Amino acid sequence: MKAILSGLFSGLQARVLAMLLAVLVVFGALTALMLHRQAQTQHEVERVSNAAMQEVAEENLKQRGENMVGPLAELLVNPLYYHDLDGMGALLQGALKQHWIRYVYVFDPQGNVLHDGSESIPGYGLAMEDALAPAAVAAPSLNTQFSDSVMDVSAPIMIGRERLGGVRIGYDLDAMRTLQQRASLQLGTRLKALAEQQLLWMLLLGIALMAVGGAVLWAIQRWLVRPIRSLADAARKIESGHYDVLTSDSARKDELGELIRAFRHMSQSVARHDRDIRTMAYTDALTGQANRLAFREALDERLTRLRGTGRQLALLFADIDDFKRVNDTLGHDVGDEVLLEVSRRIRDVVQRLGGPGAMLARFGGDEFVILVEASSPGMDVRATATALGDALVEELGAPLELREREVFLGISIGISMYPDDAATAAMLMKNGDIAMYQAKLAGKNCARYYDNVMNQAVERHVRLETELRGAWDRGELSMVYQPVFRVSDNAVVGAEALLRWHHPELGEVPPTVFIDVAEKTGLIEMIGPKVMVAACRDAARWPSVDGGAPPFVSVNVSARELRSGDLPRSVAKSLDYSGLDPGRLLVELTETAMIGDEAHAGRLLQQLRATGVRVWLDDFGTGFSGLSHLRRVPVDGVKIDRSFVADILHDADDLALTTAIIAMARSLGITVIAEGVENRAQYELLRERGCDLAQGFSLAYPMSADEFIELCKRTRTDELPV
Incomplete structure (x- = not known):
């Protein structure tokens, strides 16, 4: 009524x-x-x-x-x-x-x-x-x-x-x-x-x-009213997501009949477009697998259904190892083909071992997530997840044949369990990501289950990131300089600028720890230019040694800074601010920083060298291409990685490699620097092989700018520094 x-x-x-x-x-x-x-x-x-x-x-x-x-x-x-x-x-x-x-x-x-x-x-x-x-x-x-x-x-x-x-x-x-x-x-x-x-x-x-x-x-x-009200009800249903509301056509021949027929065609069109949009919204465009949105909705629905039942659910967070190297070296087209093949292999394994309730989704890039649920009361979800993880590691460890070449990859998998590890979808995914990160730290191409220790490590990482953001402004970051000696006469010719972090609560944070955090979070792009300015400013105060030229300063530049394309401008700004002679500044880059787009890196380095700034290749011999960089990238010097120098007295292979690097570099007119020299015997052997420069703790520890100035003022001695 x-x-x-x-x-x-x-x-x-x-x-x-x-x-x-x-x-x-x-x-x-x-x-x-x-x-x-x-x-x-x-x-x-x-x-x-x-x-x-x-x-x-x-x-x-x-x-x-x-x-x-x-x-x-x-x-x-x-x-x-x-x-x-x-x-x-x-x-x-x-x-x-x-x-x-x-x-x-x-x-x-x-x-x-x-x-x-x-x-x-x-x-x-x-x-x-x-x-x-x-x-x-x-x-x-x-x-x-x-x-x-x-x-x-x-x-x-x-x-x-x-x-x-x-x-x-x-x-x-x-x-x-x-x-x-x-x-x-x-x-x-x-x-x-x-x-x-x-x-x-x-x-x-x-x-x-x-x-x-x-x-x-x-x-x-x-x-009139009843048909219009019917259209209004249909519009409200369409608004709520029910599009197939007008299934029969109207036999009326008047204007309202035309409106009803047009509305019916419109609802059918909207339903069709909605299906297309939902397909696009819930499906990964490249692989055709479910995407992040579809996976999250499915995960929420399953957790709601499982809550209070005592049944388990496993989430496998998988990341392809070294996939970025494929895009950088072979191009994104090949990278897409690799992703398609990887997706097919993962799908086949999930269909074979995951059970009828398993779900596969691609989160974007090289991340895949798998959901495993007990399809029957007696199913052991943890055992199924373990078997699935092992099978994926084995399957993705096999080479992929694409365009008449073999591509070798791996997969790192993190596994989190409901309700043991988390009670919500967000925490379950977060813990799976943490476990996957630990799998990469464990050497990649393996699977790891989540535990609380991993969470503590991630929390520490997050804390370090937060503290590092304001560390420079708070004066917690400082510069030290490790002297570089000329091997032929033991003269101090320069120093490598190193960054140190003294935290008021954590104490001295190792550079390998906070530099890794800065690289992964992108903070290195903010800290790097400040280090460059500080190093140039300090080097401008260094006196000459024995009447010769003042020492140079070498500054490490990250791969992120090189890829940004802003490096030449940042270096020029630092030189202008400090007044340092460009010939006294050396920029150190690792081989891996140039992998992927050597042409771009070569152009940037050529711009730097045109201003008088020299370029050294750090950690030489550890990259993917080795000595080929000396031919394709304009550099002025190479630093032999400490891993080769450490065993040159006992390992014939390391000695042979070191000798070959020195000989090839000298034939190309490139300066050779050995790092990690820990004793006098290594130093003498490097002198015999014709190495130009050396640095290491046996020669001199990193020191402040003022201490380095005092070192430069000493008269040259034939004895090595203590």
Whole structure:
């Protein structure tokens, strides 16, 4: 009932109903006004009719009286002249018999009654004393006068010019008024009957209008409101995500039928586009697997269903090892082909071992996530996840053959369990990511389960990142310099700028720890330019050694700084700020920093060398391409990695490699620097092999800028520094 009332009093139907009610109100008002006017008219008609009837009746009565009194006066001449009372009585009695006559008098010239039409004539000889008598006695001719209740008509009785007397007849006006009232009542009754008949017709007309209005409302409800309301309901369902709401076509041929058909086609089109959008929104465009959004919704739904049941669920967070190297060396097109093949292999393993409830999704890049759920009460989810992880490591360890070449990859997998490791989707995914990160730290191409120790390590990493962001401004980061010696004469020729972090709570944070954090978080792009400026500023104060040139300063530059393309401008800004001679600045880059786009790196390094800045290749021999970089990248020196120098006294292979690097570099005119020299024997062996420069703890520990200045001021000695 409430819905019906709501339908009646809302929307288009309500407007039509309001219009009909307004018409009925106007019609009622007009009817009331017309009835009121009709009543006024009836009263006016009755008043005018009464006045007219009274006027006509009085005029007729006057005419009748005059017509009667005049002839009667002539007939009374002889009886009055001869004083024949009987003759007068006979004439007067005939007059008295007529209707409405109240009295008849024959009087003498003095106004005394001679006869009144009765037999006894009780007023004979008496003077007429009524108010109308004087005018009647004195009237020279026919005279009509009125009082409240009588019309008096008199006439003189003349014989020749002699006045014998006169005659008066009094007509009863009350009787006339009685007749008049009777006529007025009949007129009023007739007018009332006409008014009632007219009111009946007005009521019938109002009922007809209401019937027509009801028919119009029904027609609007049937042919207009109901279809429009159906379209509105369909629109609300479409808004809530239910698109297939109009399955049948309308047979109507009018405009509304066209609207219904257009709306149906629109809903079908929206449904089709929604399916396409959902496919795009929930599917990875490259591999066709579920994406992050689809996986997260599925994970939330499954956790809601499993909550409180005691059943387990495993999440495997997988990341392809060294996939960036594929994109950098082979290009993104080959990288996409690799991802397709990897996705196919992972899908096959998941379908074979994951069970019917397993789900695979690609999170983007080289990240894949797998969901394993117990398909039966006896299924061991942890065992299934372990078997699945081992199978994935084995499958992805096999080479991929693409474009007539083999690509070797691996996969690192982190596994987190519900409800043992986390109770929410966000924590489950976070813990899986942490476990995957630990798998990479464990050597890659393996699977690791999450535990609390991993979480502590990640929390420490996050804390270090947070603290490192403001460490420079708080003065916690400082510069130290490790001297570089010329092997031939033990002279100090330069120093490598190193960054140290003294945390007020953690103490000295190892460079390998916070530099790794800075590299992974991108903070190195903020810290690197500041290190460059500080190193150039300190080096500008260094004195010359033994009258020669002042020492150089070498600054390590990260791969991120090189890829940003802003390195030449940053170096130029540091030189301008400090006033340091460009020839005294060396930029150190690792081989891995240039892998992927050697052409871009070569252009940047060429710009640096054009300004006088020298470029060294750090950790030489540990990269993917080895000595080939000396041919493709413009460098001024190479630093032999400490891993080769450490065993040159005991490992023939390391000695051979070191000797080969020195020989090849010298043949190309490139300076050779050995790092990690820990004892005098290594130093002497490097001198024999022709190494140019060396640095290490046995030569000098890293020191402050002021301490390095004091070292430079010492006279040269043949003995190595302690």
